[in-house]
Amino acid sequence: GESVGLHLPTLSVQEGDNSIINCAYSNSASDYFIWYKQESGKGPQFIIDIRSNMDKRQGQRVTVLLNKTVKHLSLQIAATQPGDSAVYFCAESLGYSTLTFGKGTMLLVSP
């Protein structure tokens, strides 16, 4: 969903469900993308990255999908756990430029 006002888009799931978090990035020329996880009171932490010459990359319990046609990035988390509750950000860059971060999505996992 889109961020409106002061509220982050929020995704609420049950423990054990699969979660999909979406991100629309801004620059069609961006060639590198990262997903970060930010837990309450902490700084962002790297989860997984993908380059523009790929459309899918898998990690441990996480998968990132890239659709360059519509400038869309998604993060899939399998078997979501309460410890996955956090704000998730996508970030993009072009070449050796610095990262530009999206606004974030809050993931709430209920036991």
Add this chain to the structure above:
Amino acid sequence: DAGVIQSPRHEVTEMGQEVTLRCKPISGHDYLFWYRQTMMRGLELLIYFNNNVPIDDSGMPEDRFSAKMPNASFSTLKIQPSEPRDSAVYFCASSTTRSGNTIYFGEGSWLTVV
């Protein structure tokens, strides 16, 4: 390694006062970044250094903000005079590259200006 270390973790100050935020990057990282995070604007890059030299300060909001990196293990972000709209979380991050998966963030300095 202890990670990126920031201080103070929390600061409440009165409008008009000077605020100094401090950062110790990870040893061996030659890039250092200062970010500001607010609900309205998300995570914004203020300035970054490479080998202690400021490379891009175009994100610094105005002249009230300044940043220095006197050596490879220490950086400061100063706000003088502070204003209520400066209330935010300020993150320092360090890296071996300008972008990419080697960027590590500190835990942030939570600033409230009243």
